[in-house]
Amino acid sequence: MKTVRPTLLLLLFMPLTQPAPPAQQDSRAVYESEYGADNFEETLYYYEDNYQDGKHIKEDVPMIIPENSFQLQRDDTATPLPPKKENDEMPTCLLCVCLSGSVYCEEIDIDTVPPLPKESAYLYARFNKIKKLTAKDFADIPNLRRLDFTGNLIEEIEDGTFSKLSLLEELSLAENQLLKLPALPPKLILFNAKHNKIKSRGIKASTFKKLNKLSFLYLDHNALESVPPNLPESLRIIHLQFNNITSITDDTFCKSNDTRYIRDRVEEIRLEGNPIDLGKHPNSFICLKRLPIGSYF
Structure with a gap:
């Protein structure tokens, strides 16, 4: 009997053995570093196209999915996450429209002034249901330049409401329910309080005295019995009609x-619709370039 040489046995069994595969790494970073990002995406689509028919799925070859790319399966039962709040002002900017320092809160039925972003310069809160303005409404908004509350239900404005608004240039309180005026900020250029219920006793002697930049004053359609005192020299337009x-x-x-x-800056004074005969007061207009609009007989 011939002895089988060890060399022959080794040659017979060599085809039956294969080298073990290297430890598999599913890290996208490693794959991209070796093969590039484009090859990674092509590999992903290859697995999706060729290993989802039930015949070629291999347990030892997991699919690699790039982070933050997409979801393969949607979970409809998951509760959506609430929007991330950048700061405390976000709810107001969801309710209103905030754009480059302007806040638009028009016709949304709010009954109080909403919290404003600190950088706000312009607030348009027209045609709502606001009944009162308070000092805390604008306490932390020092950059406001324009406030418009036209068409609300404002009956009361707390003392000091506008005291910290040193940059405020335009203030509209038209079409409200005011009986009196608050103290006004010193840099106002335009003040509009037409269509209210303001009486002369509701305007203090000092209300307009120090407003040296006020150019436009609209107090028409109120209940004034006399022209407000101490109107500043800066006025160009004065509306007191009706x-x-x-x-x-x-x-x-x-x-x-x-x-x-x-008084050379005044361009227009309107007094029509008042129970006054302007023709009886000729010396009252001697300093004006133009006569007031109204009845003279």
Whole structure:
């Protein structure tokens, strides 16, 4: 009997053995570093196209899915996450429209001033149901330049509501229910409070006295019995039509003790719709370039 040589046995069994595969790594970073990002995506689509028919699925070859690319299966039962809040002002900017320092809260039936982003410069809150303005509404918003509350239900404005708004230039309180005016900020250029219920006793003697930049004053369609006192020299437009004004004096617009005084900035004074005969007060307009609009007989 011949002895089988060990070399022959080794040659017979060699085809039956294969080298063990290297430890598999499913890290996208490693794969992309070796083969590139494009090859990675092609490999992913290859697995999806060729290993989902039930015949070629291999347990030892897991599918590699790139992070944050897409979801293979949607879970309809999952509760959606609430929107991330960048700051405390986000709810207001969901309710209103915030755009480059302007906040638009028009016709949304709010009854109070919403919390505003601190960088707000313009607020448009027209045609809502706001009944009161308070000092805390604008306490932390020092950059406001324009406030518009036209068409609300405002009956009361707390003292000091506008005291910290040193940059405020335009304030509209038109078409509300006001009986009196609050203290106004010093840099106002335009003030509009037409179509309210303001009476003369609701305007203090100092209300307009220090407003040296005020150019446009709209107080028409109220219940004023007289022209407000101490109107600033800066005024260009004064609307007082359709009130209850019955008389004016030589010092209402001019200075009775200075015949050379000219009020040259005034472009328009409207007094029509008042129970006053302007023709009886000729000395009241001697300093004006244009006569007030109204009845003279």
